[in-house]
Amino acid sequence: MNLDIINRSDITDDLKTIATKVFAGERITTKEGIILYEKGDLSFLGALANFVREKKHGNKTYFNKNFHIEPTNICIYNCKFCSYKRNIGEDGAWEYSKEDMLDIVKQYDNKPVTEVHLVGGVHPKRDLHYYGSILQAIKTHRPNLHIKAFTAVELEFMIKKAGYSLEEGLKKLKEYGLDSIPGGGAEIFDEEVRKEICGAKSTTDIWLEIHEKAHKVGIPSNATILYGHVENYAHRIDHMNRLRDLQDRTGGFNTYIPLKFKKANNHLSYLGEVSTMEDLKNYAVSRIFLDNIPHLKAYWPMIGKETTQIALSFGVDDIDGTIDDTTKIYAMAGAEDQQPTMTTQGLIQLVKNANRIPVERDTMYNEIKLY
Ligand code: V47
Numbered sequence: 001m002n003l004d005i006i007n008r009s010d011i012t013d014d015l016k017t018i019a020t021k022v023f024a025g026e027r028i029t030t031k032e033g034i035i036l037y038e039k040g041d042l043s044f045l046g047a048l049a050n051f052v053r054e055k056k057h058g059n060k061t062y063f064n065k066n067f068h069i070e071p072t073n074i075c076i077y078n079c080k081f082c083s084y085k086r087n088i089g090e091d092g093a094w095e096y097s098k099e100d101m102l103d104i105v106k107q108y109d110n111k112p113v114t115e116v117h118l119v120g121g122v123h124p125k126r127d128l129h130y131y132g133s134i135l136q137a138i139k140t141h142r143p144n145l146h147i148k149a150f151t152a153v154e155l156e157f158m159i160k161k162a163g164y165s166l167e168e169g170l171k172k173l174k175e176y177g178l179d180s181i182p183g184g185g186a187e188i189f190d191e192e193v194r195k196e197i198c199g200a201k202s203t204t205d206i207w208l209e210i211h212e213k214a215h216k217v218g219i220p221s222n223a224t225i226l227y228g229h230v231e232n233y234a235h236r237i238d239h240m241n242r243l244r245d246l247q248d249r250t251g252g253f254n255t256y257i258p259l260k261f262k263k264a265n266n267h268l269s270y271l272g273e274v275s276t277m278e279d280l281k282n283y284a285v286s287r288i289f290l291d292n293i294p295h296l297k298a299y300w301p302m303i304g305k306e307t308t309q310i311a312l313s314f315g316v317d318d319i320d321g322t323i324d325d326t327t328k329i330y331a332m333a334g335a336e337d338q339q340p341t342m343t344t345q346g347l348i349q350l351v352k353n354a355n356r357i358p359v360e361r362d363t364m365y366n367e368i369k370l371y
């Protein structure tokens with residue numbers, strides 16, 4: 001099968017060189033990453049990405065049982081792709097109190113969830129101690145629930161507002177109960193493109209610094225990319241290259257999550273959305289390029305259940321969680337699944353129908369149950 005694609009008569013020499021390297025377990029260069037995007041057809045990319053995926057994880061496909069809390073959509077920034085942000089007092093703005101959030105946690109008291117994913121807008125009045133007290137209350141109520149919370153953008157603001165250095169702030173949040181950091185806020189690292197789509201918020205350097213410092217104080221994290229807007233292939237490779245370099249230094253990233261730009265209700269709607277073929281190509285190149293990040297996640301509410309199943313043959317080994325209908329950021333941007341709930345049975349069937357093995361995991365990818 002490996003030789004099959006290398007021997008294809010229509011494959012150019014540069015693609016053959018790349019395939020030979022990937023099959024030998026060698027790292028590809030940034031230039032080769034761009035060649036894959038530009039010249040690799042879907043069957044070629046799929047074969048290579050699936051080789052990497054199966055070498056790392058065989059047929060296993062991970063999911064977890066989690067729920068989301070979005071404390072507020074009030075945000076000091078105005079990212080052009082964001083459909084969700086509101087100003088204080090504006091129609092559609094919400095903010096949960098600490099009690100509201102604890103009530104949400106309590107709704108899961110008799111359910112076997114292992115993780116809460118807590119992410120929202122950057123509220124001008126809330127600092128590290130405010131959010132820290134929420135983490136503390138959740139931990140007191142349910143000590144074994146893993147708290148994956150706050151993008152680097154939220155963290156920068158709340159830590160600085162409390163007058164801490166980034167490292168001190170991260171340590172303090174860890175004491176309050178923070179277990180890991182989700183991948184949001186990365187968007188696109190190229191400074192020009194970042195300026196164009198979300199110029200005011202945390203810089204690339206700060207995003208990377210926060211994740212590096214978090215890894216160093218024992219807080220693992222995820223990484224995302226927002227793709228399919230004004231960026232080009234070189235920007236996507238540059239983004240992944242910065243993550244690959246950081247991961248070489250720390251090993252703290254668990255998973256990479258490509259987020260497809262969705263066009264509803266935001267200032268970039270005029271751009272439209274990229275095709276499913278582009279999504280699959282992007283998963284495949286990500287899996288091939290990011291040789292040191294263990295997992296590649298398809299966020300199913302965003303791309304829909306059918307594309308998620310196909311993505312399992314293009315490098316993806318993780319499909320996130322059962323979620324419930326508690327996340328609004330994508331629904332408001334026009335996600336495929338407007339009410340993203342899926343039962344465990346639904347997730348298992350989705351994976352089995354794609355001839356893969358469903359594995360329930362915790363946040364750190366410890367296996368809980370094979371189905
Ligand atoms: O950073 C905002 C994205 C992210 C749009 O770590 C949009 O497990 C598409 O990071 N179209 C936040 N995307 C969510 C996030 C995440 C999601 C799931 C799992 C994990 C994890 C992290 O949502 C933002 C931004 O890139 N986003 N608006 C939009 N219109």
Ligand code: SF4
Pocket residue numbers: 073075076077078079082083084085120121122153198201
């Ligand atoms: Fe605020 Fe996040 Fe929306 Fe940007 S993407 S405006 S930081 S909520």
